[in-house]
Amino acid sequence: MPSSRPAPATILFLAANPKDTGRLRLDQELRDIGEGLRRSQQRDQFTLEQRLAVRPRDIQRAMLDVNPQIIHFSGHGAGEAGLFFEDEAGNTQRVDGAALAGLFALFADQIQCVVLNGCYSEVQAQAIAEHIPYVIGMNQRIGDKAAIAFAVGFYDALGAGRNVDFAYKLGCAAIQLEGIPGHLTPVLLNAAEAETAVGPIPPSKNASSNPMPAPQSTTGPLDVFISYSHKDEDLKEELEVHLSNLVRQNKIKPWQDRSLEAGTQWDPQIKAALAAARIILLLVTPRFMASNYINDVELTQALERDQAGTARVIPIILKPVDITGTPIAALQALPKDAKPVTRWEDQDEAFLNVVQGIRRVVDALMAPEAEATAPKPTSSAAGTGASSGSTAANAPTPTAATNPIQKRLALFKLLSSLPGPQFEQVVFALSPPAGNVPPASAPQGQRVPALLAWAESPIGCGLGTLEDVVNSILPS
Numbered sequence: 211m212p213s214s215r216p217a218p219a220t221i222l223f224l225a226a227n228p229k230d231t232g233r234l235r236l237d238q239e240l241r242d243i244g245e246g247l248r249r250s251q252q253r254d255q256f257t258l259e260q261r262l263a264v265r266p267r268d269i270q271r272a273m274l275d276v277n278p279q280i281i282h283f284s285g286h287g288a289g290e291a292g293l294f295f296e297d298e299a300g301n302t303q304r305v306d307g308a309a310l311a312g313l314f315a316l317f318a319d320q321i322q323c324v325v326l327n328g329c330y331s332e333v334q335a336q337a338i339a340e341h342i343p344y345v346i347g348m349n350q351r352i353g354d355k356a357a358i359a360f361a362v363g364f365y366d367a368l369g370a371g372r373n374v375d376f377a378y379k380l381g382c383a384a385i386q387l388e389g390i391p392g393h394l395t396p397v398l399l400n401a402a403e404a405e406t407a408v409g410p411i412p413p414s415k416n417a418s419s420n421p422m423p424a425p426q427s428t429t430g431p432l433d434v435f436i437s438y439s440h441k442d443e444d445l446k447e448e449l450e451v452h453l454s455n456l457v458r459q460n461k462i463k464p465w466q467d468r469s470l471e472a473g474t475q476w477d478p479q480i481k482a483a484l485a486a487a488r489i490i491l492l493l494v495t496p497r498f499m500a501s502n503y504i505n506d507v508e509l510t511q512a513l514e515r516d517q518a519g520t521a522r523v524i525p526i527i528l529k530p531v532d533i534t535g536t537p538i539a540a541l542q543a544l545p546k547d548a549k550p551v552t553r554w555e556d557q558d559e560a561f562l563n564v565v566q567g568i569r570r571v572v573d574a575l576m577a578p579e580a581e582a583t584a585p586k587p588t589s590s591a592a593g594t595g596a597s598s599g600s601t602a603a604n605a606p607t608p609t610a611a612t613n614p615i616q617k618r619l620a621l622f623k624l625l626s627s628l629p630g631p632q633f634e635q636v637v638f639a640l641s642p643p644a645g646n647v648p649p650a651s652a653p654q655g656q657r658v659p660a661l662l663a664w665a666e667s668p669i670g671c672g673l674g675t676l677e678d679v680v681n682s683i684l685p686s
Contacts, residue, residue: 432489
């Protein structure tokens, strides 16, 4: 019996460079992507279609004509103002994220990945990610060279048979290899919620917008790097006092530059400590944000490791400070609601809240299997643990998962399958702080990943508690 081969995945390249905007090397980006796919191991698995000088109406026509699985936009973006397409005269016509999301939602059964390779396109990516498994946008301005390097690295990886999560990371690495800034500009959304990868590519085994580092194989303490300004020494020392219980329990081993011995070269020692740390604490104050060394060295290296999933970076807001538009703003901060420590009536209570959040991360890193092995209903028993019970509509059972990633995916499926009133009971029972989960008026597809992200954050309840609450609500 002849074997059936999967149909090639079609990549639709949409380019727009209105004549009233700055010139972009869109032709080079298209050529380099095409060359990479033609020389790739999986060249028969991809078809590259192009539409240039694209007007809004050209998008819908191309969608109907070529039925793409991957959509790649290359051009200008302006954040909330939208992406720049062309009007009949070749001038700018802006299209916002809501309009693009509405269009792509109609084709959600076929589109698996959208790449918005334009400046400040993360806004549109977030809207589209409500409907499409994998979406990549840019969180700030991205130069021509960086945009091309990312695109080439991304499609080279897809052409080699790698999954989208790996391709995204290779694209970021390609920017670094070119020696140009911008490797933290691309942002991958929704990878953790997607069950399949693009076209013939195998599904990602470790996709996550904020991946957890691999569990530590030894029973020794976790290395913790403390990044701070020397002008905030008093608050740093106060934090160390509150961390002392974790130190005595042999769970963490803090390091900060006062640990340096006399006569040592401090720069390589700091970088080595950063490279070894499993947890990196950022003690954020105006003086921290003003430090050139912190921003150029410590913060840059910390964010690179967070992006690679090799360390967990936790901002601790010590004093009122503006972090709007910085990479720190995208990270879940401590204390609760990112309220500065110095604004709490009792600073000991604030530091206790910080330490509790850190402890959750430490416990998850040192023993991620603890939740899976704790006494819970077996895979044949759902709901509250009755031996013959089952969840409604054959919903997936998180307790049957064999690793944390499978557990997370199973929880996502289970939460997504809940009727609205039951999902609202889960949210009510957990009571996440305001702003962490969208309101009831928002689509459940948007609320589920937000609830999961909060549960896994330093201030969240943990996946085990989330699962227990869901099981207590489901009928036995």
